[in-house]
Amino acid sequence: MSVKNKGNSVSNQSKLWMEDALLKLMQAKNYHEITIQEITDNAGLSRRTFYRNYSSKDEILEGCFYKIWLEYESIIRKQIDLTLPNIARIFFSVMKKHFDFLSLINRHHLLPLFLSKVDELLPPAFDEVKGEKMTFPKENIQYALTFSTGGFMSILIRWLNDSTQKSPEEMATVVKDFVSIFNYSNPVEKQISHETRFNEK
Structure with missing residues (x-):
């Protein structure tokens, strides 16, 4: 796993928000149809923040x-x-x-x-x-x-x-x-x- 920014408290909070956003989206939508933009929008974060922490939604x-x-x-x-x-x-x-x-x-x-x-x-x-x-x-x-x-x-x-x-x-x-x-x-x-x-x- 190549998750980035391990140990950074701000990054860790962002990850928790993105985890929560992805899991909520998965309740209503097919995983493979969920976009990075939808994850960041639901998490209240930017795409830049996503790619500072992850390379893909699988991560x-x-x-x-x-x-x-x-x-x-x-x-x-x-x-x-x-x-x-x-x-x-x-x-x-x-x-x-x-x-x-x-x-x-x-x-x-x-x-x-x-x-x-x-x-x-x-x-x-x-x-x-x-x-x-x-x-x-x-x-x-x-x-x-x-x-x-x-x-x-x-x-x-x-x-x-x-x-x-x-x-x-x-x-x-x-x-x-x-x-x-x-x-x-x-x-x-x-x-x-x-x-x-x-x-x-």
């Missing part, structure tokens, strides 16, 4: 995603239990706090922007929190992280679209179960495989 949303990520990451860093179900519980606890925003983003089919942001932010955070203890090849870890982020984003979309959202604790159970599902081996198939190996001897 406004990326800034929102980044704040959600920082909230999630700050909780993860305090955890001793880094199993997938507990990570899921924390993930959906944070997502639940931002449900209205994420539902709006999902309605406009913009969650791939969030996925792109997480793909960028997860590897360094993983290395710091867990990576030093891993003995797997670095490339394999990168594939695993890509699988993880894609999987969680797909589950997030399904969760947002569900008419009755499961609680973070229920989602932790779902993730625990699908790990078991992937590891499941049919006892009959195991018996056939064993008999085949035995007959080959």
Whole structure:
């Protein structure tokens, strides 16, 4: 993300106004039809101010995603239990706090922007929190992280679209179960495989 003027209090206030303006426009209009001029007009700012802070309107949303990520990451860093179900519980606890925003983003089919942001932010955070203890090849870890982020984003979309959202604790159970599902081996198939190996001897 190439958002400009980080740490400037006047700039930060301008960003908040532009975030608010964009999200309000998205309530009534297709995201791809919203212009920079409409954002700045609704925020009471100039186009010059917009381009001092952003290169595109996508970066406004990326800034929102980044704040959600920082909230999630700050909780993860305090955890001793880094199993997938507990990570899921924390993930959906944070997502639940931002449900209205994420539902709006999902309605406009913009969650791939969030996925792109997480793909960028997860590897360094993983290395710091867990990576030093891993003995797997670095490339394999990168594939695993890509699988993880894609999987969680797909589950997030399904969760947002569900008419009755499961609680973070229920989602932790779902993730625990699908790990078991992937590891499941049919006892009959195991018996056939064993008999085949035995007959080959």
